[in-house]
Structure formats: structure tokens, C-alpha cells
Amino acid sequence: MKRLQLAVIGSGKGSNFASILQSIGSGQLAADVRLVAADKPDAGILDLARGAGIETHLIDEPRFRTKLSPGVEAILAERMSAADVDLIVLAGYMRVVKSPLLDAFPGRIINIHPSLLPSFRGLDAWQQALDAGVKETGCTVHWVDAGVDTGKILAQSYVPVLPDDTAASLHARIQIAEHALYPQVLQSLAEEWES
Numbered sequence: 001m002k003r004l005q006l007a008v009i010g011s012g013k014g015s016n017f018a019s020i021l022q023s024i025g026s027g028q029l030a031a032d033v034r035l036v037a038a039d040k041p042d043a044g045i046l047d048l049a050r051g052a053g054i055e056t057h058l059i060d061e062p063r064f065r066t067k068l069s070p071g072v073e074a075i076l077a078e079r080m081s082a083a084d085v086d087l088i089v090l091a092g093y094m095r096v097v098k099s100p101l102l103d104a105f106p107g108r109i110i111n112i113h114p115s116l117l118p119s120f121r122g123l124d125a126w127q128q129a130l131d132a133g134v135k136e137t138g139c140t141v142h143w144v145d146a147g148v149d150t151g152k153i154l155a156q157s158y159v160p161v162l163p164d165d166t167a168a169s170l171h172a173r174i175q176i177a178e179h180a181l182y183p184q185v186l187q188s189l190a191e192e193w194e195s
């Protein structure tokens with residue numbers, strides 16, 4: 001049986017990556033993580049990868065905060081191609097993906113976003129949900145295209161907004177849903193990849 005070969009890109013603590021690793025370890029996800037990349041040297045996701053013996057790549061981009069310059073993204077795409085991955089998994093990556101990576105992995109990059117898209121695209125989606133006064137929000141796994149959180153939706157989970165929620169409590173509840181949803185979607189893709 002072919003296992004799905006993954007690369008993960010993040011900018012933060014890597015709790016979604018941790019849930020993916022846990023699902024692989026428990027046999028619920030038939031995949032391997034071959035490479036983890038991050039754009040911050042102190043990103044927790046890199047420590048988690050090193051602890052699991054997974055190859056890491058530090059993205060060196062001093063010029064921009066919300067995107068990569070074409071040359072830097074081309075180096076990232078080359079590392080991903082050399083690692084021979086089937087799918088790129090964005091897990092808390094805080095930059096827009098541009099053509100060097102999109103063209104190298106067409107239709108093979110997915111992301112998780114902490115809202116029920118198309119509502120609340122972009123930054124701090126849980127705060128946007130609180131500000132809008134909605135009673136329900138959630139998370140969405142979607143294919144990545146050239147827009148910001150605009151790609152085709154693969155799956156969503158619903159999360160209630162409680163009357164006394166703060167930004168932190170709501171984001172924490174959304175993250176619990178994310179940690180269940182992302183590995184499930186990856187396993188569905190792994191099963192499709194085989195056939």
C-alpha cells in the first residue's frame with residue numbers, strides 16, 4: 001500500500017503538525033512526513049520536526065513578511081521536489097503562496113483555516129467571528145490557490161461561539177476541531193491517492 005508522502009510548512013507552534021504526527025503514529029493516517037519547513041528559526045514546528053527525526057528547512061526571507069520573494073520560494077519548491085512529496089500541507093503558515101510553489105505543486109497544496117470559509121478570510125479569523133457576533137464558527141480545510149483562503153473547500157467542522165468567549169478561548173476550541181479534521185482529510189486523500 002502506498003503511503004502519502006507529505007511536506008509541512010508552518011510559522012508557529014505546530015499543534016496541527018503534532019496532531020498529524022500523532023495520527024501517523026497511531027496508524028490512523030497512512031502517510032509519512034518527509035520535510036518540515038518554517039520561516040522563523042524559533043518556530044515550535046521546527047523543534048517538533050527535529051524531535052521526530054524529520055528533515056527541516058528554514059526559509060530565509062528577510063525582505064517581506066506576508067509573502068516570499070520569487071527566488072526564496074523557488075528554493076523552497078526545489079527542496080519540496082527533492083524530497084519527492086505528494087502533497088504540501090500548510091499548517092499555520094503566515095504567508096501567501098505564490099507561483100514558484102503553486103506551479104511546482106499544482107493542485108497539491110492544502111491549508112487549514114480557523115473559520116467556516118468563505119466567512120472570515122485572512123488574519124485572526126476567530127476575532128473576526130467574535131466581532132461579527134456569530135453563534136457558530138469553525139475550521140476549513142481547502143486547496144490552496146493564488147488567493148488568500150479562496151481555494152476549493154475540502155471539509156469543514158463547526159464550533160460554537162459561547163457567550164463568554166475571548167479570542168483565546170474561541171481559538172483554542174477551534175484548534176481542537178482542527179486537530180481532528182486535518183488528519184481525517186489527509187487520510188481521505190491518502191485513500192484516493194492509492195486508487
Ligand code: GRF
Pocket residue numbers: 010011012013014015016017091092093112113114139175178
Ligand atoms: C491554526 O489555527 C490554523 O488554522 C491557522 O494557524 C493556526 C496554526 O496553529 N492557519 P498551529 O501552529 O498548527 O498550532
